[in-house]
Amino acid sequence: MPRIANLIFAGVVCLIASMLSVAVWQSGTDANTPPGVEESAQSSVAQSSVAQSSVAQLSDKAKTTYPVIVRKPSGPPRIELAGADPQGRTGSVACSTCHSVREPNLENKTAATLDEFHQGMTFDHGAIACYSCHDPGGSDSLRLADGTKVSYQNVMTLCSQCHSKQAESFAHGAHGGMNGHWDLSRGPQMKNNCIDCHDPHSPSYPKMIVGFKPKDRFNEPPTDDHHHEGAASHDDH
Amino acid sequence: MTTTEPSTKRSLPIVENFGRRAAVKGAFATLGAGAFVAAISPLRQAAKNSSAAEFMQQHYTELSADQKADVIARLEAETKEQYGADVTIADDRPIPGTKFVYAINLSVCNGNGKCVEACHKENNHDRDTNQSYIRVIEMPKGTMDMEQGSTTYSGAVPKDDKFYLPVQCQQCDEPPCVDVCPVKATWKEEDGIVVVDYNWCIGCRYCEAACPYHARRFNWKKPEVPAEEINPNQSYLSNRVRPVGVVEKCTYCLHRTRRGKLPACLEACPTGARVFGNILDKDSNIRWILENKRVYILKEELGTKPAFFYYFD
Numbered sequence: 057m058p059r060i061a062n063l064i065f066a067g068v069v070c071l072i073a074s075m076l077s078v079a080v081w082q083s084g085t086d087a088n089t090p091p092g093v094e095e096s097a098q099s100s101v102a103q104s105s106v107a108q109s110s111v112a113q114l115s116d117k118a119k120t121t122y123p124v125i126v127r128k129p130s131g132p133p134r135i136e137l138a139g140a141d142p143q144g145r146t147g148s149v150a151c152s153t154c155h156s157v158r159e160p161n162l163e164n165k166t167a168a169t170l171d172e173f174h175q176g177m178t179f180d181h182g183a184i185a186c187y188s189c190h191d192p193g194g195s196d197s198l199r200l201a202d203g204t205k206v207s208y209q210n211v212m213t214l215c216s217q218c219h220s221k222q223a224e225s226f227a228h229g230a231h232g233g234m235n236g237h238w239d240l241s242r243g244p245q246m247k248n249n250c251i252d253c254h255d256p257h258s259p260s261y262p263k264m265i266v267g268f269k270p271k272d273r274f275n276e277p278p279t280d281d282h283h284h285e286g287a288a289s290h291d292d293h
Numbered sequence: 294m295t296t297t298e299p300s301t302k303r304s305l306p307i308v309e310n311f312g313r314r315a316a317v318k319g320a321f322a323t324l325g326a327g328a329f330v331a332a333i334s335p336l337r338q339a340a341k342n343s344s345a346a347e348f349m350q351q352h353y354t355e356l357s358a359d360q361k362a363d364v365i366a367r368l369e370a371e372t373k374e375q376y377g378a379d380v381t382i383a384d385d386r387p388i389p390g391t392k393f394v395y396a397i398n399l400s401v402c403n404g405n406g407k408c409v410e411a412c413h414k415e416n417n418h419d420r421d422t423n424q425s426y427i428r429v430i431e432m433p434k435g436t437m438d439m440e441q442g443s444t445t446y447s448g449a450v451p452k453d454d455k456f457y458l459p460v461q462c463q464q465c466d467e468p469p470c471v472d473v474c475p476v477k478a479t480w481k482e483e484d485g486i487v488v489v490d491y492n493w494c495i496g497c498r499y500c501e502a503a504c505p506y507h508a509r510r511f512n513w514k515k516p517e518v519p520a521e522e523i524n525p526n527q528s529y530l531s532n533r534v535r536p537v538g539v540v541e542k543c544t545y546c547l548h549r550t551r552r553g554k555l556p557a558c559l560e561a562c563p564t565g566a567r568v569f570g571n572i573l574d575k576d577s578n579i580r581w582i583l584e585n586k587r588v589y590i591l592k593e594e595l596g597t598k599p600a601f602f603y604y605f606d
Binding site for chain 1: 315322333388396398401403406407410422423428446447451552553559562564568578579581585586
């Protein structure tokens with residue numbers, strides 16, 4: 057029996073010795089480069105990369121600043137024709153197709169008083185009338201409050217007359233969605249214009265339906281099992 | 294005859310030499326060996342789950358450029374092997390002279406949750422759990438107390454008596470999550486982003502408990518993402534597919550923002566409530582907001598100094 061005990065003891069000693077040697081070998085392979093050398097090499101690499109990128113940034117700034125591109129409407133709206141001609145074609149027409157031959161009626165302030173066209177249009181934009189923004193003298197453009205014509209592409213100029221607070225925020229990126237780059241030295245930024253999000257005739261932002269929901273524990277509805285109030289609920293226990 | 298009898302008895306030495314001392318020695322030696330094997334058995338398990346190179350990998354900040362390249366090549370190969378997707382894992386470092394700051398206009402946010410979904414897709418989150426770094430909390434009007442809100446709202450938003458508070462990592466200047474990490478697997482970088490070395494994290498979840506904004510997530514299971522849905526533009530410290538059993542968090546999309554682009558949640562926001570920028574740039578949007586709007590921070594009393602602001606206008 058002492059021989060067996062000795063064998064077992066020797067086995068355990070060998071196991072521990074082999075574990076130690078493996079550990080020593082592994083740490084040896086880790087530290088095959090002297091730590092000082094590695095550190096200095098790393099820091100020099102870091103410094104050079106920092107220098108490079110700052111140089112690149114400086115030269116970029118000196119070279120170009122990319123623009124902030126605000127989307128614009130393509131032009132005056134086109135009216136889709138409801139019916140088809142005898143050849144079965146449908147099409148769209150400009151506002152001026154009808155409005156150039158009809159006298160503007162300044163009496164019409166909302167869609168409610170219209171009896172022929174544009175009926176049933178949702179209009180919820182304060183107390184302003186159609187011709188507050190639309191130009192009675194030329195239906196393919198808009199009109200500012202001082203009578204200046206402004207094209208449909210520059211609709212934001214029109215909106216900004218009243219909504220100056222929003223226009224100011226927009227100019228500073230605090231209103232309106234955007235895409236692209238925060239760093240204009242690296243790429244442009246694209247921004248929405250007013251009517252991308254707001255229907256000009258009913259400008260309040262529409263309600264949305266929530267779609268995507270993470271399923272985590274904070275999403276479980278709270279259970280009120282432990283909030284027993286009064287003696288009645290305790291009778292069961 | 295009488296002299297030969299004991300000699301035949303001696304021919305059975307095992308029975309005769311089995312002393313108490315030897316038995317005790319043997320028993321304890323066996324016990325010791327058994328205990329040793331039991332003690333190192335988790336290592337055998339670990340060896341099965343990870344390659345030797347992964348096991349021996351150093352902390353991110355101690356990796357040399359060559360080692361980093363090796364690690365990234367290994368991770369790309371692993372993603373290809375496990376997910377069947379060709380991805381590029383970059384090592385995006387902070388841009389000198391930037392400190393990233395986020396702001397959300399709570400007057401505009403309507404709680405539609407597009408940011409949550411964009412984060413989910415951009416950051417290769419587990420598809421099954423709909424994991425995301427952002428939670429939108431539906432709050433009763435008149436309080437900024439997160440605990441009074443609910444994340445389970447649904448249907449048409451915004452509701453009349455509610456406002457909506459999107460909460461994600463606030464990239465605090467005094468991050469409690471970094472303080473509590475026992476292995477320094479999470480730290481704050483020069484541009485203000487608090488990052489995690491997913492290969493160094495031991496998954497103790499102290500940081501998750503320490504974060505007052507519930508901003509950290511734990512990978513309870515291996516993330517499952519179909520190959521065609523994996524975002525191939527990845528970064529080591531950001532949206533690469535994380536291993537199971539580690540903590541992860543919002544990185545302000547550093548794989549985008551350190552290349553000059555806007556974060557994914559901002560681009561997805563249909564209301565334009567989100568603003569992102571460099572607070573060190575005097576002409577930046579974010580500076581104008583901080584100077585001109587009424588700005589709030591969440592749980593100011595905790596002294597975490599978030600780099601995340603909320604404002605009303």
